[in-house]
Amino acid sequence: MPAPPKSDATPNEMEAMNCQTVRNKILALPDPRHVPDAFRSHVDACAGCRAWAELAGRLEGLVAQLAAPAGPADKKAALLAKLRTQPATVEVAREEPATLRAWVKQNATLVGGLAAAVLVAFGAWATIGKNGPKPDLAEKTPRDPFLEKMVQRDVALARAATPAQKLVALGGLADDLSAEARGLARIASPDELKDVARWFDRVVKDGLVPRAKDLTTDAGSTPAERKAQLADLAARLGHAADEVKKASGEVPPDAKPVLERIADTARFGQKKLQDLAG
Secondary structure: OOOOOOOOOOHHHHHHOOHHHHHHHHHHOOOOOOOOHHHHHHHHHOHHHHHHHHHHHHHOOOHHHOOOOOOOHHHHHHHHHHHHHOOOOOOOOOOOOHHHHHHHHHOHHHHHHHHHHHHHHHHHHHHHHOOOOOHHHHHHOOOOHHHHHHHHHHHHHHHOOOHHHHHHHHHHHHHHHHHHHHHHOOOOOHHHHHHHHHHHHHHHHHHHHHHHHHHOOOOOOOHHHHHHHHHHHHHHHHHHHHHHHHHOOOOOHHHHHHHHHHHHHHHHHHHHHHHHHO
């Protein structure tokens, strides 16, 4: 495993880091599993940020794996149920949660690449939110609404069996990311905001648009149902573009072009889905 990147941060910079700062920096890492020394101690001590790093590593490859063949529906459902009912054993320490990872790898052929990635992220969240190893630590760790939304969307994607179901989850991801971008634009650096913009770009261009094309030939829905779903998603992307564009006039100057990029991506997706809806 490659050595984690060295830190150039000063002691004062390290002391000033809080959860929001650390999580934004995690988004910008090439590989969130390799946390730099600059904020390693914070992640080791903070269950919420540890779960965030786990999720960030999985979300990076989420959309790219959408085309992975799904395993048998009954076995996928059984594995999801097993994960929910069987206590996970993730320690809030530097070591990887080997037991959970090994279990997912052994069953990867059943659940497909996407589901395997989602299960690891869901397991980390479930441990923090429900079965944390130390009650006092769990009580001190606030639940992050954005993190929970991302995990819920990921689980929905893992369980989606049709283009229509995948579009529901992807549409939710796009909604959540555009809303998060509007909030971060007021407090985050441009580089940190660019990572959310990049995620949004991938969800729309590599997720929503290709799955929308799949929907047009899906025999499991009627033409009227397909048209209605595409029109609804297009309208939501248009609304997201309007809201992000509006927010771009109320944020620091450096954040404005990033929000405009998100708005442009939303408009791109809106136009593509409108064309497909006919």
